[in-house]
Amino acid sequence: MRVHLVTMPWHPLDLPSLQLGLLNRIVRGARPGDEVTEFHGSLRWAEFLLEHSGGRLRPGDYVAVGSDAIFHGLGDWVFSGVLYDDPAWGVARLRDYAAGRGVFIDTALAMRPYAASFVEACATEVLAAGPDVVGFTTTFMQNVPSLALARELKRRRPELTVVLGGSNCDGPMGHALHRNHPFVDHVVRGEAEYAFPALLRHLDAGTAPTDVPGLCWWDGTVSRANTETRRTVAPADIPAPDYDQWQTALDASPVQEYIHPKLVVEGARGCWWGEKHHCTFCGLNGTAMAFRAKPGERLWAEIDRLVRRHRLLDVVTVDNIIDMAYFRDFLPRVVDSGWDLRLHYEVKSNLTPAQLRLLGDSGTVHIQPGIESLGSRVLDLMDKGVTAVRNVRTLRECENHALTCSWNLLYGFPGETAEDYAPVIDQLPALVHLQPPSGAHRIQLERFSPHFTDPGLGFGKRRPAEMYQHVYELPEEELADLVYLFDSEPAGIGGPVEQRLKEAVAAWRAGHAHSRLLFEEDGAELLVHDRRHGRPPVTHRFTGWHAAALRHLEDGRTVPALHRLLAAGGHRVPTGDLDAWIGRAGELGLVFRDGAAYVSLPTWGEPVRLPEEAG
Amino acid sequence: MSGPPGTVPHRLTGRRVEPAEPLDLSGAGRGTAEAVRFLRECQALGLRVSWRATGTPSYDPALLRHLPPPAELGSWRTESAAWRAAHRHGSLYHRRGPDFVTVLDRRRPGTAARLTLDHPSLHGTFLRLLEPTPVDALDAVGREALGLLAAERLVLSAGGWAVTLPPRVRRWPVPCTAI
Numbered sequence: 001m002r003v004h005l006v007t008m009p010w011h012p013l014d015l016p017s018l019q020l021g022l023l024n025r026i027v028r029g030a031r032p033g034d035e036v037t038e039f040h041g042s043l044r045w046a047e048f049l050l051e052h053s054g055g056r057l058r059p060g061d062y063v064a065v066g067s068d069a070i071f072h073g074l075g076d077w078v079f080s081g082v083l084y085d086d087p088a089w090g091v092a093r094l095r096d097y098a099a100g101r102g103v104f105i106d107t108a109l110a111m112r113p114y115a116a117s118f119v120e121a122c123a124t125e126v127l128a129a130g131p132d133v134v135g136f137t138t139t140f141m142q143n144v145p146s147l148a149l150a151r152e153l154k155r156r157r158p159e160l161t162v163v164l165g166g167s168n169c170d171g172p173m174g175h176a177l178h179r180n181h182p183f184v185d186h187v188v189r190g191e192a193e194y195a196f197p198a199l200l201r202h203l204d205a206g207t208a209p210t211d212v213p214g215l216c217w218w219d220g221t222v223s224r225a226n227t228e229t230r231r232t233v234a235p236a237d238i239p240a241p242d243y244d245q246w247q248t249a250l251d252a253s254p255v256q257e258y259i260h261p262k263l264v265v266e267g268a269r270g271c272w273w274g275e276k277h278h279c280t281f282c283g284l285n286g287t288a289m290a291f292r293a294k295p296g297e298r299l300w301a302e303i304d305r306l307v308r309r310h311r312l313l314d315v316v317t318v319d320n321i322i323d324m325a326y327f328r329d330f331l332p333r334v335v336d337s338g339w340d341l342r343l344h345y346e347v348k349s350n351l352t353p354a355q356l357r358l359l360g361d362s363g364t365v366h367i368q369p370g371i372e373s374l375g376s377r378v379l380d381l382m383d384k385g386v387t388a389v390r391n392v393r394t395l396r397e398c399e400n401h402a403l404t405c406s407w408n409l410l411y412g413f414p415g416e417t418a419e420d421y422a423p424v425i426d427q428l429p430a431l432v433h434l435q436p437p438s439g440a441h442r443i444q445l446e447r448f449s450p451h452f453t454d455p456g457l458g459f460g461k462r463r464p465a466e467m468y469q470h471v472y473e474l475p476e477e478e479l480a481d482l483v484y485l486f487d488s489e490p491a492g493i494g495g496p497v498e499q500r501l502k503e504a505v506a507a508w509r510a511g512h513a514h515s516r517l518l519f520e521e522d523g524a525e526l527l528v529h530d531r532r533h534g535r536p537p538v539t540h541r542f543t544g545w546h547a548a549a550l551r552h553l554e555d556g557r558t559v560p561a562l563h564r565l566l567a568a569g570g571h572r573v574p575t576g577d578l579d580a581w582i583g584r585a586g587e588l589g590l591v592f593r594d595g596a597a598y599v600s601l602p603t604w605g606e607p608v609r610l611p612e613e614a615g
Numbered sequence: 616m617s618g619p620p621g622t623v624p625h626r627l628t629g630r631r632v633e634p635a636e637p638l639d640l641s642g643a644g645r646g647t648a649e650a651v652r653f654l655r656e657c658q659a660l661g662l663r664v665s666w667r668a669t670g671t672p673s674y675d676p677a678l679l680r681h682l683p684p685p686a687e688l689g690s691w692r693t694e695s696a697a698w699r700a701a702h703r704h705g706s707l708y709h710r711r712g713p714d715f716v717t718v719l720d721r722r723r724p725g726t727a728a729r730l731t732l733d734h735p736s737l738h739g740t741f742l743r744l745l746e747p748t749p750v751d752a753l754d755a756v757g758r759e760a761l762g763l764l765a766a767e768r769l770v771l772s773a774g775g776w777a778v779t780l781p782p783r784v785r786r787w788p789v790p791c792t793a794i
Contacts (some may be wrong), residue, residue, distance in 0.1 A: 363792045608788040612792075
């Protein structure tokens with residue numbers, strides 16, 4: 001059997017498709033007689049735009065539409081006109097949507113005229129490989145481009161078998177994709193390691209795939225959806241990805257001049273925190289929350305092989321959360337390699353300074369710690385399992401170890417109040433020397449999140465997000481099963497406090513580049529050099545218990561705990577004096593307060609800071 | 616914080632470093648190669664260097680503009696102004712892999728060339744010349760590699776001495792994707 005695996009726009013141009021890399025290995029492992037080929041439609045689209053627009057539409061534009069506009073559906077919209085055989089389909093709807101929200105759509109509009117001829121070219125190229133089965137992987141905005149090509153393939157070769165899989169097919173979304181698109185023969189819902197080879201066996205034998213868990217298939221004109229399994233794929237059954245065909249496609253592509261390719265690896269699936277406390281807003285793990293990790297030794301062996309094979313030193317991990325065992329059995333191996341790797345990892349925010357140091361030493365210099373908020377009550381509301389003091393400590397340690405920290409400040413949680421935010425907003429100017437969030441964003445209602453599954457948590461009214469009106473020509477009840485994002489009545493803060501929060505975050509971002517707050521030890525004195533935006537430059541000098549207190553507060557403590565520590569260190573400090581001093585330290589912006597706890601803000605390290613550029 | 620390796624005497628205070636003497640950039644021999652190594656290592660460690668240049672370069676001084684610029688003084692005033700204007704952190708650097716080195720070269724505005732040095736002679740010579748080395752000490756294969764590396768402006772070869780130009784990334788900037 002010839003199996004052709006396809007990833008369509010808007011897969012990131014600088015990354016190989018982990019999904020294709022895995023499926024390739026899975027099929028070859030389970031069915032050695034099959035021929036497995038790949039079509040990297042994402043690269044092809046970027047090439048097509050470059051060539052046919054005369055160099056006007058570049059890979060940077062691809063990123064603007066395909067990655068940055070996820071919450072507006074622009075990437076899907078570019079291909080909706082092809083799916084619905086009408087180049088004008090959804091144009092007016094998109095214009096109305098964009099005008100109402102101030103969304104920039106010129107790039108998407110400029111791309112759409114190329115979409116139909118691109119899909120035709122893709123169909124020709126895919127069919128030239130003579131496939132029996134074409135398998136699409138779809139995540140984020142890959143649905144409409146994939147459906148458009150699937151439809152064209154079936155129009156030209158009705159006997160071809162078209163299969164869809166990927167995150168967009170999880171749960172009810174997969175069944176809705178199937179029943180609304182008769183040219184899609186099968187949809188694999190959930191993990192594909194066991195299901196896809198099982199489907200191929202049925203196709204070979206000509207039998208109905210009634211026993212493949214989660215699979216959607218056609219029973220005449222009726223779309224059947226097999227019950228999904230609760231069984232997750234064991235790490236030992238998750239192969240190492242094979243990126244050879246991606247490398248070949250990239251080597252032949254003019255797009256490579258515009259990008260910095262990186263490797264993608266997978267250490268773990270699921271979320272060990274979410275198994276115990278599911279963060280109320282997060283739907284990223286879909287139906288498979290169970291945490292499963294490859295042993296660190298094996299993850300390192302996979303990276304070792306890929307680095308040697310592809311000569312690339314940038315590695316992106318897709319894990320939703322790092323396995324804490326990796327601090328013992330993976331990261332030390334990275335350090336010991338002596339290679340200058342640069343890794344990206346999602347971590348939990350309550351790491352210790354020693355763990356953050358190890359991340360830096362290993363080259364895991366790009367982290368996403370899920371900070372989300374700097375107010376403990378809001379963090380409690382979202383069941384994040386971390387305090388604001390710990391979050392601020394993490395931000396501070398990122399400066400000490402030159403870690404790039406990607407994070408968002410989220411708001412809009414049911415039950416939060418203006419009083420939760422006022423003390424945080426008041427203190428944000430003191431944090432200006434720490435890495436700012438990408439912005440202050442109102443949370444969206446995501447399928448699979450507790451907010452979605454339990455309307456009692458505060459989002460009782462919901463409907464498919466408005467953007468899908470310019471993506472799909474489907475009735476609302478079908479969209480309600482097919483899509484991932486929903487609109488709901490706003491919860492939590494709004495009005496003036498929301499505005500103040502956004503302005504304070506904007507000021508943080510504007511003032512960060514030239515702001516420093518640095519400790520320096522000078523004999524018995526502890527100096528703090530304050531060069532933060534919005535304050536006169538000053539150097540504070542601390543000695544005795546004042547210096548000891550500021551150091552103790554690096555870990556974050558309450559005043560009574562600090563008092564005990566000072567006493568244990570031989571400092572007899574009257575409680576009133578300590579209260580007064582800590583109040584003064586707060587006024588100077590040297591400590592951050594969250595409820596009864598304080599954490600000191602000066603850093604020991606000072607990373608080289610540069611303006612953002614495409615990496 | 617430890618200071619940069621090499622033979623250039625200097626004073627280190629926090630993240631600031633100052634050579635004891637002006638650095639000879641004439642290209643007349645070992646002194647220039649050692650000065651380049653010193654500046655390259657300061658750049659790699661993210662140290663701030665205050666230094667003065669002496670000598671009239673026998674080579675294209677633009678080769679050094681990825682390194683910290685000298686003070687705008689004396690005969691170097693014009694060149695150091697051009698150097699300062701052209702200098703961008705991370706415009707040229709290298710990274711080590713298992714049996715290869717990658718070089719990122721953004722010295723020409725608007726370009727970002729990625730080179731992978733995995734041929735044993737190029738790889739070996741690139742690493743060897745991190746230490747200033749007399750050209751005479753290289754064998755025929757090494758000299759051929761030196762020629763290729765110099766043509767790519769990755770090595771300074773002047774006055775009978777050669778030294779590798781791109782610093783190794785030892786400390787990523789924030790954001791780490793900016794270089």
